[in-house]
Amino acid sequence: MEHERIDLGLVETIEATDVGEPGKRTFKITAESPRGRAVIWMEKEQLFQIGLAVRQFNATEEATANPTDFEPTLGPPSSASEIEFKATDIRIRHAPSSDTFTIEAVDPATEDEDVIQEPLATVQFSFPRAMAIALSKQALEATERGRPRCELCGGPKDPDGHVCPKTNGHHKGDFELA
Numbered sequence: 001m002e003h004e005r006i007d008l009g010l011v012e013t014i015e016a017t018d019v020g021e022p023g024k025r026t027f028k029i030t031a032e033s034p035r036g037r038a039v040i041w042m043e044k045e046q047l048f049q050i051g052l053a054v055r056q057f058n059a060t061e062e063a064t065a066n067p068t069d070f071e072p073t074l075g076p077p078s079s080a081s082e083i084e085f086k087a088t089d090i091r092i093r094h095a096p097s098s099d100t101f102t103i104e105a106v107d108p109a110t111e112d113e114d115v116i117q118e119p120l121a122t123v124q125f126s127f128p129r130a131m132a133i134a135l136s137k138q139a140l141e142a143t144e145r146g147r148p149r150c151e152l153c154g155g156p157k158d159p160d161g162h163v164c165p166k167t168n169g170h171h172k173g174d175f176e177l178a
C-alpha cells in the first residue's frame with residue numbers, strides 16, 4: 001500500500017478540543033494552513049502527552065523528545081486538502097533551529113481490524129512556540145476536565161491510579177505545593 005506523506009507546513013490556526021458528554025468524550029486537534037485542514041482524533045492520553053510534553057519543554061527549555069534539524073517545508077503548496085482521521089500514532093517534536101514544533105500523526109486507514117495494514121498516510125504540520133504553548137494549555141484543560149489533578153505533575157489522576165512522570169511513578173509523601 002502506498003504510504004502518502006502530507007505536510008501542511010506552518011499552520012495559521014491550531015486547536016485542541018474535547019467533544020461529547022462526560023465519560024464519553026473524544027479528543028481532537030484541528031490544524032489549518034493555506035495547504036489544507038487536518039482534524040486528528042486521538043485518545044485522551046495521547047492529547048494529554050502532547051500537552052505535557054510542550055509544557056515540560058517550555059518549563060525547562062530542553063527538548064523532551066529528540067530534537068531534529070527539521071525546517072518547515074516551504075515548497076509549492078499542493079492542492080488544499082481536507083483530512084480527518086483517528087491517529088494510531090501521534091508524535092510531537094521540536095526543531096531548535098527554528099523553535100518550531102511539529103506534530104506528526106499516522107492514519108492507519110484500517111478497514112478490517114483483524115488485518116494489520118501498512119499506514120496509509122502520515123500528516124504533519126508545524127507551529128511556533130507561542131502556538132505550542134496555547135495548544136498545550138488547551139490540551140491539558142480538555143484532558144483534565146472533571147478529573148482530580150496530580151499535585152506534582154498537574155496531570156489527571158485516573159480512578160485506577162496515576163503513573164507520575166515527575167517521580168517515575170512514585171510520589172514523594174513529603175512533597176506539597178504551597
Ligand SMILES: [Zn+2]
Pocket residue numbers: 150151152153154155162163164165166
Ligand atoms: Zn503526577
